[in-house]
Amino acid sequence: MRRAPSNVLIESPIPFLAYRGRFQQVVLHQGRIERFFLDSLKKHSNPHIKVERGVIPDLLELDTSSAEDLEAYPIKLRLRHLSDEEATPAQGNSHSVGEDAPEDGLFRSNLAADDTDDLIRKARDGKQSETEIVRAKYVIGCDGAHSWTRRQLGFKMEGEQTDFIWGVLDIQPITDFPDIRMRCAIHSANSGSVMVIPRENKLVRLYIQLTEVNKDGGAVDRSTITPQMILKAAQKIMSPYTITYKYCDWWTAYQIGQRVGNNFSASERVFLAGDAVHTHSPKAGQGMNVSMQDCFNLGWKIAGVVNGTLQRSVLKTYQSERRRIAQDLIEFDHRFSRLFSGRPAKDAADEAGISMSEFKDAFVKGNMFASGIAVDYGSSSIVAKPGNSSDQGDGTDVASCRVVGKQELATEIKLGMRMPSFKVLNQSDARPWHFQERLNSDGRFRIVVFAGDVTDSAQMDRVQQLGKSLAAPDGVVRRFTPKDKKIDSVIDILTIHCGERQKVEMLDFPEIFHPFDEKSGWDYSKVFADAVSYHEADADGKAYEKYGVNRRRGCIVVTRPDQYVGYVGELEDVGEVGKYFDGVLMPVR
Amino acid sequence: MRRAPSNVLIESPIPFLAYRGRFQQVVLHQGRIERFFLDSLKKHSNPHIKVERGVIPDLLELDTSSAEDLEAYPIKLRLRHLSDEEATPAQGNSHSVGEDAPEDGLFRSNLAADDTDDLIRKARDGKQSETEIVRAKYVIGCDGAHSWTRRQLGFKMEGEQTDFIWGVLDIQPITDFPDIRMRCAIHSANSGSVMVIPRENKLVRLYIQLTEVNKDGGAVDRSTITPQMILKAAQKIMSPYTITYKYCDWWTAYQIGQRVGNNFSASERVFLAGDAVHTHSPKAGQGMNVSMQDCFNLGWKIAGVVNGTLQRSVLKTYQSERRRIAQDLIEFDHRFSRLFSGRPAKDAADEAGISMSEFKDAFVKGNMFASGIAVDYGSSSIVAKPGNSSDQGDGTDVASCRVVGKQELATEIKLGMRMPSFKVLNQSDARPWHFQERLNSDGRFRIVVFAGDVTDSAQMDRVQQLGKSLAAPDGVVRRFTPKDKKIDSVIDILTIHCGERQKVEMLDFPEIFHPFDEKSGWDYSKVFADAVSYHEADADGKAYEKYGVNRRRGCIVVTRPDQYVGYVGELEDVGEVGKYFDGVLMPVR
Numbered sequence A, B: 001m002r003r004a005p006s007n008v009l010i011e012s013p014i015p016f017l018a019y020r021g022r023f024q025q026v027v028l029h030q031g032r033i034e035r036f037f038l039d040s041l042k043k044h045s046n047p048h049i050k051v052e053r054g055v056i057p058d059l060l061e062l063d064t065s066s067a068e069d070l071e072a073y074p075i076k077l078r079l080r081h082l083s084d085e086e087a088t089p090a091q092g093n094s095h096s097v098g099e100d101a102p103e104d105g106l107f108r109s110n111l112a113a114d115d116t117d118d119l120i121r122k123a124r125d126g127k128q129s130e131t132e133i134v135r136a137k138y139v140i141g142c143d144g145a146h147s148w149t150r151r152q153l154g155f156k157m158e159g160e161q162t163d164f165i166w167g168v169l170d171i172q173p174i175t176d177f178p179d180i181r182m183r184c185a186i187h188s189a190n191s192g193s194v195m196v197i198p199r200e201n202k203l204v205r206l207y208i209q210l211t212e213v214n215k216d217g218g219a220v221d222r223s224t225i226t227p228q229m230i231l232k233a234a235q236k237i238m239s240p241y242t243i244t245y246k247y248c249d250w251w252t253a254y255q256i257g258q259r260v261g262n263n264f265s266a267s268e269r270v271f272l273a274g275d276a277v278h279t280h281s282p283k284a285g286q287g288m289n290v291s292m293q294d295c296f297n298l299g300w301k302i303a304g305v306v307n308g309t310l311q312r313s314v315l316k317t318y319q320s321e322r323r324r325i326a327q328d329l330i331e332f333d334h335r336f337s338r339l340f341s342g343r344p345a346k347d348a349a350d351e352a353g354i355s356m357s358e359f360k361d362a363f364v365k366g367n368m369f370a371s372g373i374a375v376d377y378g379s380s381s382i383v384a385k386p387g388n389s390s391d392q393g394d395g396t397d398v399a400s401c402r403v404v405g406k407q408e409l410a411t412e413i414k415l416g417m418r419m420p421s422f423k424v425l426n427q428s429d430a431r432p433w434h435f436q437e438r439l440n441s442d443g444r445f446r447i448v449v450f451a452g453d454v455t456d457s458a459q460m461d462r463v464q465q466l467g468k469s470l471a472a473p474d475g476v477v478r479r480f481t482p483k484d485k486k487i488d489s490v491i492d493i494l495t496i497h498c499g500e501r502q503k504v505e506m507l508d509f510p511e512i513f514h515p516f517d518e519k520s521g522w523d524y525s526k527v528f529a530d531a532v533s534y535h536e537a538d539a540d541g542k543a544y545e546k547y548g549v550n551r552r553r554g555c556i557v558v559t560r561p562d563q564y565v566g567y568v569g570e571l572e573d574v575g576e577v578g579k580y581f582d583g584v585l586m587p588v589r
Ligand SMILES: Cc1cc2nc3c(=O)[nH]c(=O)nc-3n(C[C@H](O)[C@H](O)[C@H](O)COP(=O)(O)OP(=O)(O)OC[C@H]3O[C@@H](n4cnc5c(N)ncnc54)[C@H](O)[C@@H]3O)c2cc1C
Pocket: A030, A055, A056, A057, A116, A142, A143, A144, A145, A147, A148, A149, A168, A252, A254, A273, A274, A275, A276, A282, A284, A285, A286, A287, A288, A289, A290, A291
């Protein structure tokens, strides 16, 4: 907090204490995200996969009787290819006031009505659109808050629209407010609050609570909402500081809904993700993050089933994991919204007011949500946690795991949470890596061997024994890996030891830890040492400590393709690992 | 050093103790560098600037009488545009032996003869090539070791061709040598040495001294040099470890020349850079680095003169600075080559042998050269160092600076060396920056104000006074900045203070430290605090300490457009700064 006038509370950025991921928090413009996806699609996919635009479905049928048949295509979709003219939406009235303000800020805001049904009707009546029937194994509806897919399935959103209305301005501010380049919240005594999110190119995004409109709880009159009016609200909240702008890049206004879908899939064949199944206030910048995480959770599961690697039962965990997260998020959002809209406490004795420390706590929690670090999936076939799987999820009945992990062996690698990332050195070239960089989301499960201090010969014997079990012809790796595939194509083994790196050689480890290739030699990319780097201060030889793993004895950790922790056990627990995979992977025939 | 057999010495990677730059050392394939240049050219340049290929000059004339006339175009060049056929070189015999080995590894090695004159002759005789006359203000000849430009100017290379011949193999090695993924050198008792440079995609580059060929000091028989023969030499040196390969990406062999040009420019109009004026052994990976640094030194100087910002006399410093570096490098290279080719010492008593510690020292020094961090330019008009400028350069008579910097005020910001980089926080958004990121090579000089602890009001008074002097109508900034240009377009002012960041506001500083723009408001990108970051361990609030600047009193530092330090003084030394620029910049009329 800074030397601010007494009627304004400014919440400065919050140290990211609990942060254990690879990336630092940054604010990225949503508009750039689509570009990342398109580029990545181009780079990693079969070249004929491309995004088609101007296509809408107008019929969806699911044959539930063949839902469990791996060979079946139980979904029928009719797609309509719109002509350019049909696909170009009519924008609403212009509400521009500032000289440089863009045209209609409320276009496709949730204050405007949904136009999907209109589009379909027009396209059906018109002569121009072509139709196409697609038979699919799986369909994912990420068609936003008004989801047509959701409506076809007859699923409901539970929760309610609130009467909070927020305006958004993307401007280059001209102001004497000192923290304008900080992500912060300004909480006025009587005029509500402003959230400040600095962006690239001198832009700042302001979220401003509009107390002016809709005081009576009635319907909102869109025509009263203009950038000028939103600016005025901001000025009132931020006074005695002054703020104005010459350049406005974008603006909008919307009403907050806090709702979760009652169902995230139909027979684990048609799935819903993103705003189609949860909406909440955008204050903590969660919407897009949580939506992408939905798909990150779902993607590898569907791909694995389609490839024949994963059992179909794993698909049920999408709903148990993600619907629960949405429920938690909305509960958090309720609390957070109240903090924002409420009146700040005048002093410690003012109990009706909102205290700064409560606010700060909520902010930290929000950051944890946004980074995905707080996500803690419940017990299921893919998370070997004790306890009841339907209690720990959203209530869906998902199979439990056949084994229970030994959390005490890796106290900071929590079952059900993302594997934290610390820096370790490649054994062979001493280059530091954030360990997460080795946990590529390429559909593979991983066994991470914390080999302990392998300069101790008794410990090295345990490691050799582990290598032997893992490599056995009927062992856990070969049982699930097709003969014609590389040995690490389904389950990848990575090793981190904590013996003195200079006293250890990669070839000391069992061959399955660094498979040999006829043409290119040993694989040098899989064995790491927890050691101090010459170059990088954060590669400090304390990864074992930070992971909460005993340096002498080590442990093994199974990670899912999305880097969440499935199982933790002793080096001798290869049989348990086998049982874990028996409930998850398809055995090779 | 590792547990290696007794007849092999392995030099493991050297900690980069003295490193104070922004980047860590990495090995990049030279082939990728051209792509970076082309991409950057496209991004930053006028779209009609493009690289023309298949064009050779066959006439170069310089009118020395108009060399000092700023408006003149004293150079005449005739260019010949070759046809595709003429431009495609005939490759020599194939020496390929390994199954995957590429064709002719010796093509354009220095063991092959230069073909420039042939090309010119053929093009003149042929009917196909078109010619073009270009009149130029400046020409830079970076046409390699056989430089045609150098020959036209009649300049000489001084030094000699050595009889060391080296082979190079880029292979995916199959080996039990444990340090194959380390940059290291292997020094055998009697069979010479191998340098190991790990690369991307499992490739490793080996530099191997070929004792087999040319034993008698006679001319080299190219036909005896094959990849297989180079591999055999490596096997002998590395024994008892084994090494072989299935995949060879590239190979070559060359003879080491250690020579420096006697002249780097003709009348500061036609310049030579890169291999055209210095060649040395490639063992320390210097050639390309030093060549690029030549051009980095020269580029801003020519651009500044052409733009009318810089005085022409500055151009003389190209030779005094870069020829001296080349001389130093070759002296170092002599020593290094001897270390490589010599016999390792058997023990501490073996004085004729080469000791491990001597070797290690040389390796460290080599790294310093490669990173450019060791470069220390002598006194000149652009380096306000005490002492004689011709002694400190290559002997060229360059003007001395009109002032002498006060090195003691910033003991680690050495006059004549690159400004070291440490992390500081942006005052306004607390984001950590490697300070060098703010020293863009955009042709601008910078005044870096170490404002000290500005929460102390006496110190803040000094800073205000400095701001006033800098902003004065006849002050140092306006004297050299055209009226129609932004105030920071010739001299950019950056500030680092060390007061508690939360107690300071950017607007507390003089306006010239954060200029105001009508449309977009204050410039938030110029004032920094030496403070601890929430996020990054190396932004530790110790930049003043590391820069060797007194936290209470601060200082000012002038950096050149290439980030080398020109002047250091007190906050009150604005007059001295003015004198510095009087000898460097062109005053506005
Ligand atoms: C003002 C505002 C600011 C926000 N700021 C942030 C933020 O800072 N950070 C953050 O993480 N989130 C933010 N959000 C939330 C975020 O935008 C959403 O959560 C996110 O876009 C949801 O992604 P989605 O793919 O599920 O849905 P959408 O982004 O709504 O995408 C749905 C897509 O489906 C298409 N579609 C819809 N119906 C059909 C149909 N019948 N046929 C074919 N296509 C159809 C639509 O055209 C659209 O392209 C913000 C939201 C708002 C309103």
